[in-house]
Amino acid sequence: MDYNQHWENPETFAKHVGKKLRNIRKEKEMSLNDLAEKTQVSKLTLGKIERGEANPSLTIIWKIANGLAIPITALVADSKEVVISRKQEGRKVLSADESLTLEPMFTNSGYGSLETHRAFLKPDSFYTAEAHQPGVIEFVTVMEGAAEVVVGEEVYPINVHDSIKFHADQPHGYRNRGKEEAVLHFVMIYTKA
Structure with a gap:
């Protein structure tokens, strides 16, 4: 993924968050039910997020991060060696x-x-x-x-x-x-x- 990529497209952002969430959940060997219980976010909503069908609000992202005991950037950030963060150009x-x-x-x-x-x-x-x-x-x-x-x-x-x-x-x-x-x-x- 290019470091200049912007997340102005909600569908691209939703797919990115969904993929990250699915990877983290599998890494932690959790079912969707386990994740729903830990995060207090419904299994239906979590499934939609993982499939990239829902663009989660900040509140939902915080609930998921808190339930998993991870920073929210684990869900929304890319891993890069050198990153420039420009105002109004990054993920929102x-x-x-x-x-x-x-x-x-x-x-x-x-x-x-x-x-x-x-x-x-x-x-x-x-x-x-x-x-x-x-x-x-x-x-x-x-x-x-x-x-x-x-x-x-x-x-x-x-x-x-x-x-x-x-x-x-x-x-x-x-x-x-x-x-x-x-x-x-x-x-x-x-x-x-």
Whole structure:
């Protein structure tokens, strides 16, 4: 696959994610029933994803990754020696309400312990993330605009070039109260393999 390939075509992206998921499931010697139980995603939905018939939302991809205890980039990234991640040219995963667009950037290896993402949070919107798997530490830097990061019950205002670090194995979210899109940079470290 060419490093310049874009995932603007939802069918190509769906087939890519499906193939990755099927390979990971088989590697772990799991049935679709086992996978459904671990991820809390229906067997029907998982089957459609594996066959490339469904383009999973960000929420579904997070559920699958958390259930398998892998970074989401294990499902959406290619393995390359040298990779350039250009804004708005890479893979895009949308939240169900399309308030957040996530662009996975890099991972250190297949099921690596580190991953990075660019995220674009629409004006006047809020995205709630479910708790990640145990041991995930998240670093968020605001690159443009401003945002509030909600961790548990606490709200932390973060301005341009400010960063926050927190344990992401608890409910958290991102709010943009502004009138311009907020651009966020995520680094996630998986401390338990």
